[in-house]
Amino acid sequence: MSGSRSVADRSRPVDGKRVVVTGAASGIGKGVATALVQGGARVVLLDRNVDAVTAVADELGATAIGCDVTDEDQVRAAMRGAAEHLGGLDGAVNNAGIVLNEPAESMSLVDFNRVIAVNLTGVFLCAREQFPFLADGGGSIVNTASMCAGIVVRPQPQVSYNASKSAVVGLTRSLAAEWADRNIRVNSVSPGYTLTELVRSPELAPQHEQWSSLTPMKRLADIDDLVGAYLFLLSDQAGFMTGQDIVIDGGYTVW
Template structure:
């Protein structure tokens, strides 16, 4: 196993101010890693940095803008160092089905959920290849496999495309000691579930989930840490379902 020691790494987590991003950042810090926290709002990131226990570096970036990604990542490499672990977690939700989805909404969802993952992944690849070690972890969704139980067409399609991108990058990087995997969660206990749904809607969802509860953000972060571990180096091009038994494949 190349570079198989558990020495501290430099991680980058997008969507860092969200529930999954916060949980993942905390888990990586607890594992001794440094974390570059990336999201849209610099003030929110600065505040979040004060809440974290460990080495964190807040960088605001609009991931849908390739020029901005280029500029911000160059700054990160200069000020923090090359990224060893990339968690592509940023994303936006759309619940509209096809006929209700405008071209503008379609383009916006794809720009953030898919294009941003591609832009940032291609920036970390040279450094990982040079070191002979790296981890790229992409957040997909159950919606990619079901067509969207409650999620819309653009969102579901973007998450399906992330799976294909994961496979393509995994094939390209496998010989360099870099793994690329995805996680496909469903109904994580986030504000989307706790605030945007009524109690009646939440209970209807729980009734459909075989394990009879929602996923916790910390459980998502636990899967990230498993994939980050050197002993997971023989797993690449895999999409790990985390849906409480809603779908088996």
């Protein structure tokens, strides 16, 4: 079968796509939302930090909705609001995430569950509430996992984070299998260490040098190193790709 997409489509792969992005007030989510708008997509930005996400959306000429991805009612209302605003959904980036660096033996259940609630259950809830709006015409969900899905990074302990991200990859594969016949593709992107607020905390910043030295490419990622993979997966160019994880880590996981 010959392809029917025009050259123009290929050069602007997300042009006209209607996409919701979570964790869009900062870091990777903000970077992906920005690249989407620059590429001609129509975007609704979600974040629990309402002031920050509104400021980003204002900068981009896009729309923001305050939403804590751990709150079922908020997620349902936010996905409905986003789809109504955009007149439907073609894609979603489920990206909100947190990290807590505590040794397993002294980590409280409350803290462990907090990380799982945002990083894993939040992705499930968002995807489930996106489904009805994607199911009409098909679409693409991209979840942010991490290179920590497949390895244990060092030296900082982060048992809950690593567990949550391994599970995001499993969740992604399961959703991909369940929803393939609705033409909803579900993939993940697994970044290596990336220079965002998440890793700029006072506890983690001193470790950047060691992390770089453990990375074959001897540096941390910039957000711009990642956005192309998200745009590709959201686009029709990835139209036969589902259930996969794209690792972007400067080679960290090959050593």
